[in-house]
Amino acid sequence: MAGIARWGAALGLGVLWWWAVLRLAVAPDAGVLEGAVAAGGWGLSLLPVHCVPKARAVGAVATGRWVRAWRAAPVTTASPHHRSDAESGPS
Template identity: 80%
Template structure:
């Protein structure tokens, strides 16, 4: 019970620190390298795939054969065929 509370507190604290750095960088004329480093670091960390798991353990992961089957039947279409260039114009 205490561990999730600590994690949320740390995440909230780091989020507040990041937003303060963003606002200071955008609004304060004397903002500098420290604020820029905090903003760039926080943005870079947000791009990390921290919730990745192996495909076999992922909830809702699709099996390998399922995509192959979908691509096999994907060539069937109900759209009209394209007209040839010498066939004239279609009805407007």
């Protein structure tokens, strides 16, 4: 049943998008609504459709990897900068 609803929604939205595009191309009184529908449908076409959950993705970086890397980084042992008002030592 979910497959039929999904196909119905895709077909309905596709028909709505084509109506908006054709109305923009042909009708002189086409306006903002048709432009918004056409631009929104085009924007959705740019989304990736071949997505899988991160746990199943081949080569995906594990969750928390960067946090562990930053925490494991060695702390610097450089000496602090000298203050500008500090006097120099004996020469």
